[in-house]
Amino acid sequence: MNPTALLIQSMPVLLTGALLTIKFALLSMVFGLAAAVVLALMGISTSRSLVVISRIYVSVMRGTPLLVQIFVIYYGLPSLGISLDPTPAGVLALSANVAAYMSESMRGAILGIAQGQWLAAYSLGLTRIQTLRFIIGPQALRLAVPSLSNSLISLIKDTSLVSVITVTELLRSAQEVIAATYQPLPLYLTAAAIYWVLCMLLEGVQRVFERRLALPTRH
Template sequence: MDFIELMALAAPILLKGTGYTLVFAFAAMFGGLLVGFALAVARIVPNRGFRAPAALYVSMMRGTPLLVQVFIIYYGLPSIGISFEPLTAGVLALSLNAGAYISESLRGAILGVAQGQWSAGYSLGLNYWQNLYYVVMPQALRLAVPSMSNTLISLIKDTSLVSVITVTELLLATKDVIATTFQPLPLYLAAAGIYWMLSLCLEHVQRRLEKHFGRSARTV
């Protein structure tokens, strides 16, 4: 089987796997944003009862391999009566992991907003939460765009880890084709090329967002 025949055979399967990879990445990014926002807020509020558990969670998720977290959620939790389908387990693991990194991006961005912005909000009669939502968070999101975009790009590559729980994303789809064609090198190179192309597309979106928010900042 020559290269063209191999790619013609593999293309539909790899494209389907790519679709699952994108679904995983964007679903995990959405879940990670929710988790990250909650953690970021918990780490900046004056109440230490919120800050300490959030800091512990972030430390644990950033300090342990994502693959181990996937195993714990899919293989470990059923031992205590909690089980998930592979698709759900994969998205959950990626979301919880991404949330820890996104929370640090948001927390740093919130802390990067000038203290005078908080003071200005308070002078208008806003309370802490109103100040955070209406004044500080819009500015913090602009500052957090680059690092949050990097997290999404990393998620595209991290989806390959959920292949270990039999989710047919791009890497497992590639392995399935290899099992029938016995030509690993060109197929793994094709998969690597697809991951690279997806990352390049997201990098382009990142640059557009940075330019957009940069213009918005200059017009404020």
């Protein structure tokens, strides 16, 4: 089979895998962002214990390979009586991993807000939680958008790792077609091109958000 005919025939399978890749990344981003908010708040907490717990978590998740984390969750947890199907195991691993990176971005953004704004909020009678919610949080989110967007772009590529636990995302879809056609080069190149297109689209969305959230400049 010539490469053109091969790609035309395999494209529906690859696009289906790409759609699952997007769903995987978005789900992991949502759950990871929720966990990242908690970790970031723990990291700036007045409780020393919460700060230590958050730092240990971030250190472990950033200091160990994502592939190992996937294996621990999918193959290791059953020994403790916790068995997960490939899809939830993959989402859990990706969410837990990206949460560590995003929490540092959010913590840095929060700490980047001028201390005077905290003091001004307290002088108005706002509590620490109210200050975070209404004053500091919105500004920190604006600052963190570039880093959060980069995390999502990286997450798109990291989804390829869940193919090792039989999740039929883009890479796994390409491998299944390769197993039937024995033509790896055009299919791997096509899968790489689809990943690249997805990342480019997300970069475009990122630039739009950054322009809309940018502070007005004085002339």
